[in-house]
Amino acid sequence: MSNMNDQPNKDRRLFIGATLAATGAMTVAPGVFLHAANAAGESQGASSKNRWGMLIDTNKCAEGCSACVDACNTENGLHSMGRPETDAVWIRKVKLRDMQTQRENNLVMMCQHCEFPPCVDVCPTTASFKREDGIVMVDRHRCIGCRYCMMACPYKARSFVHEVLTDQSVNQPRGKGCVESCTLCAHRIDEGVMQTACQEACEKEGHAAILFGDLKDPDSEISKTLKTTNSVQIRADLELNTGVRYLNL
Amino acid sequence: MRSSLISKRLLILVCAGILFPAMQAFGESALVTKSSKAAKLSSCVAPTGDIRRNHMDYLKHDRDETVRDGIRGTKFSLVECVECHASRDEQGHGVPVTDEGEFCQVCHGYVAVSLPCFQCHRTTPEPDSKNGKLGYHPAGSFHNQTMSQAVGRQRD
Numbered sequence: 001m002s003n004m005n006d007q008p009n010k011d012r013r014l015f016i017g018a019t020l021a022a023t024g025a026m027t028v029a030p031g032v033f034l035h036a037a038n039a040a041g042e043s044q045g046a047s048s049k050n051r052w053g054m055l056i057d058t059n060k061c062a063e064g065c066s067a068c069v070d071a072c073n074t075e076n077g078l079h080s081m082g083r084p085e086t087d088a089v090w091i092r093k094v095k096l097r098d099m100q101t102q103r104e105n106n107l108v109m110m111c112q113h114c115e116f117p118p119c120v121d122v123c124p125t126t127a128s129f130k131r132e133d134g135i136v137m138v139d140r141h142r143c144i145g146c147r148y149c150m151m152a153c154p155y156k157a158r159s160f161v162h163e164v165l166t167d168q169s170v171n172q173p174r175g176k177g178c179v180e181s182c183t184l185c186a187h188r189i190d191e192g193v194m195q196t197a198c199q200e201a202c203e204k205e206g207h208a209a210i211l212f213g214d215l216k217d218p219d220s221e222i223s224k225t226l227k228t229t230n231s232v233q234i235r236a237d238l239e240l241n242t243g244v245r246y247l248n249l
Numbered sequence: 250m251r252s253s254l255i256s257k258r259l260l261i262l263v264c265a266g267i268l269f270p271a272m273q274a275f276g277e278s279a280l281v282t283k284s285s286k287a288a289k290l291s292s293c294v295a296p297t298g299d300i301r302r303n304h305m306d307y308l309k310h311d312r313d314e315t316v317r318d319g320i321r322g323t324k325f326s327l328v329e330c331v332e333c334h335a336s337r338d339e340q341g342h343g344v345p346v347t348d349e350g351e352f353c354q355v356c357h358g359y360v361a362v363s364l365p366c367f368q369c370h371r372t373t374p375e376p377d378s379k380n381g382k383l384g385y386h387p388a389g390s391f392h393n394q395t396m397s398q399a400v401g402r403q404r405d
Contacts, residue, residue: 175369
């Protein structure tokens with residue numbers, strides 16, 4: 001921890017004392033303390049044992065329904081500022097039409113949580129980053145609002161906050177001058193709720209087009225579905241290995 | 250020479266004699282706002298003097314853990330600061346901690362240190378923050394039923 005005040009750094013003394021004590025203890029009884037390191041009371045946080053992802057079934061995504069978008073806005077405290085061009089959009093409905101067959105497809109588009117995210121590559125301040133569990137996020141403490149990531153993202157997934165904000169959601173501190181995007185409801189995952197706001201809303205509407213889960217767990221529903229169906233990544237040619245995949249596209 | 254040295258020492262002693270009780274009184278004075286939760290508690294999450302001096306370091310340390318490593322429920326949390334220290338108006342609504350005369354603003358205004366935390370962070374406790382914390386949850390939904398079991402741990 002940095003120490004930016006006029007006090008002597010007691011942490012340093014404590015550290016030296018603790019190190020000496022630990023070394024002594026290890027010399028006396030090697031191995032005794034080896035398991036103590038994992039006994040911390042706090043939550044362990046994001047782990048590379050997981051990779052969170054989503055599977056969106058475009059056949060189930062209903063035309064005219066915006067439950068997921070509304071839920072996302074509520075969950076993260078996104079409000080319209082009356083200027084649609086610059087309003088924050090974390091998840092949006094997209095309608096595709098095949099001009100040959102006239103087949104129409106509805107889907108939702110949001111941050112695809114790439115394994116190799118271009119936004120992280122271009123960020124000059126390491127504000128764009130990928131968590132251990134694969135969630136790509138913006139650390140607003142470091143974001144300088146340069147918007148390189150917005151240019152780099154092939155999915156147009158990020159928004160820039162243009163206005164001074166008040167009454168933010170506790171879930172999602174956000175403010176003017178920072179870029180932001182879908183966090184895959186990281187605050188829920190960290191609290192142990194394994195369901196995103198959009199998925200919850202979609203299920204409540206009876207569509208169940210969104211399936212959220214752990215791509216690294218072979219027994220998760222999403223892994224099983226991916227194993228047995230023909231899902232696609234959007235712009236798979238970019239080889240970003242997205243965490244969000246689509247069915248029947 | 251010697252006498253001037255003694256008189257200087259005396260002066261310092263006298264000054265210290267006056268200042269020390271004053272500082273002690275300052276240190277023990279209750280600076281929490283009256284209608285906040287903090288007013289009912291005997292101390293902050295750490296000894297008050299420690300928090301007064303080091304809260305900025307603690308918060309800065311834990312913010313990286315929370316944002317980048319996903320470790321929630323750390324000992325020092327800005328949300329908890331606001332939850333506990335925001336005073337309530339007659340209707341029971343939280344008053345922004347950055348308003349004139351409120352908990353954060355009083356000291357920060359006095360020492361002329363800006364409070365950029367609240368460009369992004371909420372300045373009032375979220376209404377109904379215990380139940381509605383995760384948003385979009387009509388009564389009796391999945392979240393309300395199973396949150397306590399699903400989480401299985403307390404927030405500090």
